[in-house]
Amino acid sequence: MQSPGGLISGRFHYAAGSLLSVTHLSVADVSAILEETSRIAALEISERAAMLRGRTIALLFYESSTRTRTSFELAAKLLGATTTLVSDKSSSIEKGESLKDTGLTLRALGAECIILRHFHSGAAFVLARETGLPVLNAGDGMHEHPSQALLDLRTMLTRLHGTSAARRVSERSLEGVTVTITGDILHSRVARSNAMLLPRLGARVILCGPEPLLPEDAHGLGAGIEIDRDFDHALTQSQVVMMLRIQKERLAGLELDLGDYIARFQLNAGRLAAQAPKALVMHPGPMIRGLEISDEVADGPQSATEEQVANGLAIRQALLVRAMGGMR
Amino acid sequence: MSDLLIVNGHLVDPANRIDAPHDVLVREGRVAAVDRPAAFEGVEAAETIDASGLVVAPGLIDVHVHLREPGQTYKETIATGTAAAAAGGFTSVVAMPNTVPVNDSVAKLKWMLDPARGAGVKLFAMPAATIGSMGIELTDFEALHRAGAVGFTDDGKPVLEDHVMRAALVAAARAGVPVSQHAEDTRLTGGCSMNAGPMAFRLGLRGMPVEAEARIVERDLRLLREIERAEGLRPHLHVQHVSTARAIDLIREAKREGLHVTCEIAPHHFALTEATVGDYDTHAKMNPPLRAEEDRARMVEALVDGTADCIATDHAPHAAFEKRQEFERAPNGITGLETALGVTMRTLHREQGLSLSRIVELMSAAPATIASLAGRGAVGVGHYADLVLFNAAEEWVFDAESSRSKSRNTPFDGAPMLGKVRATISEGRVVYRSFEAALT
Ligand SMILES: [Zn+2]
Numbered sequence: 001m002q003s004p005g006g007l008i009s010g011r012f013h014y015a016a017g018s019l020l021s022v023t024h025l026s027v028a029d030v031s032a033i034l035e036e037t038s039r040i041a042a043l044e045i046s047e048r049a050a051m052l053r054g055r056t057i058a059l060l061f062y063e064s065s066t067r068t069r070t071s072f073e074l075a076a077k078l079l080g081a082t083t084t085l086v087s088d089k090s091s092s093i094e095k096g097e098s099l100k101d102t103g104l105t106l107r108a109l110g111a112e113c114i115i116l117r118h119f120h121s122g123a124a125f126v127l128a129r130e131t132g133l134p135v136l137n138a139g140d141g142m143h144e145h146p147s148q149a150l151l152d153l154r155t156m157l158t159r160l161h162g163t164s165a166a167r168r169v170s171e172r173s174l175e176g177v178t179v180t181i182t183g184d185i186l187h188s189r190v191a192r193s194n195a196m197l198l199p200r201l202g203a204r205v206i207l208c209g210p211e212p213l214l215p216e217d218a219h220g221l222g223a224g225i226e227i228d229r230d231f232d233h234a235l236t237q238s239q240v241v242m243m244l245r246i247q248k249e250r251l252a253g254l255e256l257d258l259g260d261y262i263a264r265f266q267l268n269a270g271r272l273a274a275q276a277p278k279a280l281v282m283h284p285g286p287m288i289r290g291l292e293i294s295d296e297v298a299d300g301p302q303s304a305t306e307e308q309v310a311n312g313l314a315i316r317q318a319l320l321v322r323a324m325g326g327m328r
Numbered sequence: 329m330s331d332l333l334i335v336n337g338h339l340v341d342p343a344n345r346i347d348a349p350h351d352v353l354v355r356e357g358r359v360a361a362v363d364r365p366a367a368f369e370g371v372e373a374a375e376t377i378d379a380s381g382l383v384v385a386p387g388l389i390d391v392h393v394h395l396r397e398p399g400q401t402y403k404e405t406i407a408t409g410t411a412a413a414a415a416g417g418f419t420s421v422v423a424m425p426n427t428v429p430v431n432d433s434v435a436k437l438k439w440m441l442d443p444a445r446g447a448g449v450k451l452f453a454m455p456a457a458t459i460g461s462m463g464i465e466l467t468d469f470e471a472l473h474r475a476g477a478v479g480f481t482d483d484g485k486p487v488l489e490d491h492v493m494r495a496a497l498v499a500a501a502r503a504g505v506p507v508s509q510h511a512e513d514t515r516l517t518g519g520c521s522m523n524a525g526p527m528a529f530r531l532g533l534r535g536m537p538v539e540a541e542a543r544i545v546e547r548d549l550r551l552l553r554e555i556e557r558a559e560g561l562r563p564h565l566h567v568q569h570v571s572t573a574r575a576i577d578l579i580r581e582a583k584r585e586g587l588h589v590t591c592e593i594a595p596h597h598f599a600l601t602e603a604t605v606g607d608y609d610t611h612a613k614m615n616p617p618l619r620a621e622e623d624r625a626r627m628v629e630a631l632v633d634g635t636a637d638c639i640a641t642d643h644a645p646h647a648a649f650e651k652r653q654e655f656e657r658a659p660n661g662i663t664g665l666e667t668a669l670g671v672t673m674r675t676l677h678r679e680q681g682l683s684l685s686r687i688v689e690l691m692s693a694a695p696a697t698i699a700s701l702a703g704r705g706a707v708g709v710g711h712y713a714d715l716v717l718f719n720a721a722e723e724w725v726f727d728a729e730s731s732r733s734k735s736r737n738t739p740f741d742g743a744p745m746l747g748k749v750r751a752t753i754s755e756g757r758v759v760y761r762s763f764e765a766a767l768t
Binding site for chain 2: 009
């Protein structure tokens with residue numbers, strides 16, 4: 001069941017079109033995905049709906065996620081594909097069945113690609129290895145959320161350099177751009193994917209947060225990753241600031257004084273105006289207004305959160321076409 | 329007539345300070361005579377093995393294996409595990425007690441050691457230090473020792489409570505055997521599946537800090553001191569699968585101080601690093617985990633400078649379906665009996681220049697001493713005829729499919745090895761041989 005091409009990593013093989021980690025993408029791959037995104041976005045609705053007509057895509061969600069699931073599902077439907085959703089909520093995931101067996105069942109039912117959200121880091125790798133199908137990682141534990149990083153990239157390029165600049169990238173596309181990612185880096189797959197992708201396109205990435213949410217081990221994300229625990233200081237240098245939610249459900253055992261956290265790391269109007277009056281504000285959602293971000297900043301003119309959602313839909317269409325072997 | 333005559337080999341027997349061509353004569357399962365080449369010319373033997381080009385050494389001894397019987401025979405049995413041992417050159421193995429049920433009573437120990445289990449090499453066992461390995465109530469050390477226990481351990485977990493470990497060390501000292509400790513402060517490692525550090529952070533996996541190992545070693549060494557002072561006993565602590573520089577430094581200090589502490593290092597901990605985890609490869613998941621390069625290098629150093637007493641595999645077979653799942657869900661452990669010599673020879677002999685004599689000491693003489701395995705770990709007259717014959721210069725590639733173990737969970741599948749076992753002799757019986765290539 002192995003597609004021609006694909007990716008060999010260690011003793012494993014992954015089907016062509018899989019997206020498990022941004023580290024598996026070359027800059028040329030990223031550029032091709034962006035180009036495909038723009039191409040699909042320019043198509044007539046009817047043309048788009050013919051692209052994956054008659055094809056079957058499975059969404060396998062072990063964790064609830066309204067935005068990511070809806071985004072992938074809509075993307076698949078806009079392309080004309082048939083989708084099937086298997087989630088813990090609908091209790092259609094058999095109790096105790098292995099990820100491998102669930103994946104093989106979906107394959108036997110005709111799924112040609114599986115979009116996986118899972119609470120274990122690395123789950124998408126297991127599913128891709130065991131099924132031989134292209135797998136799109138829609139978030140695996142604390143590891144990665146590669147489609148989010150790609151949609152964030154497209155949002156940044158569009159807002160900073162214009163629509164045409166978002167059609168392709170090189171190693172220098174984000175030269176001179178400093179992106180500060182602030183918040184619960186430890187538990188964030190969004191932070192990991194962005195921190196591992198953006199520097200390869202020329203960006204400088206600063207991670208910001210208190211020690212319990214941002215251990216020094218975060219340097220493991222790449223040689224050029226910087227850590228700055230002074231949010232104001234990081235902001236003054238930033239063209240883009242990406243805010244992350246505190247993942248309270250994963251905080252077990254970590255002590256965090258929320259009042260102190262808000263004082264030091266909340267992105268509010270006063271702080272933004274004082275330190276980065278022109279910076280682009282991003283948030284992968286869901287936002288906890290009043291905690292990591294204030295109302296007025298979330299809804300303010302510097303906020304790109306709605307474009308992020310729109311770009312999510314666009315990028316995911318390209319990723320699905322790529323997974324199904326239809327990319328030009 | 330003698331049973332077996334081994335001629336033309338190069339005997340490496342560190343316990344007797346021999347590293348020279350010698351022939352070995354075996355009678356009734358024991359070494360009958362060891363002498364210069366051709367000294368036994370004219371002696372009749374049922375079988376003569378021509379060991380030209382081979383090292384003849386005391387059979388390898390592994391003080392740390394998991395044979396999964398009783399209870400998990402789909403992973404391994406005593407028969408298959410000891411067959412793998414024989415293929416790897418081992419003539420004695422010490423089974424850990426974390427079977428199902430846990431080996432914590434005389435009846436269970438006797439069942440395990442019963443010849444009916446079909447062990448292909450000499451089987452020893454370290455029963456649990458506490459009932460059910462629950463860490464609360466000591467097992468009956470005295471009765472278990474009389475029934476053959478060569479040490480006590482709750483391996484898989486540490487004996488965590490200070491007063492329980494103290495009592496275990498005292499009881500073991502009275503029996504004259506070691507407490508073999510899995511040094512992991514499990515209060516620091518809950519939910520963790522690999523070494524803590526930048527790599528774990530990148531993979532989004534919770535990491536086991538090196539302190540988790542060092543803290544238990546430190547505590548245990550303190551208990552040794554206290555017991556020596558207060559009880560006038562000399563307890564023996566054996567630290568299992570040391571993986572961190574911090575723990576090995578503590579052990580080095582303690583040895584200087586004169587405490588009775590020994591330790592083992594597993595081949596994977598001196599040959600591999602956490603980088604082997606790669607794309608969540610569960611064949612690189614074990615406990616203690618593969619560590620950073622700095623720690624790996626310090627394990628090599630400890631084996632070279634003598635701080636590390638022996639090599640033990642922590643052979644831990646698991647079925648394929650158990651390893652083919654999410655990294656965090658997959659069980660800890662890898663097989664190791666058939667790759668130990670090849671990895672050790674390659675890493676320590678070829679790359680580090682460690683002598684064959686020191687390697688045989690680490691893999692046979694020293695473990696025999698640690699577990700007080702009388703009459704083993706040396707090729708002396710009257711000793712058991714436990715021998716391994718291997719070609720020290722032969723390079724080969726390990727193929728997991730060819731394994732005698734029931735399981736295939738090894739990161740060394742396809743890895744280059746040095747030193748090929750040509751025959752394994754257990755108490756005078758040839759239990760493994762692959763002569764074809766050697767005789768051409
Ligand atoms: Zn252990």
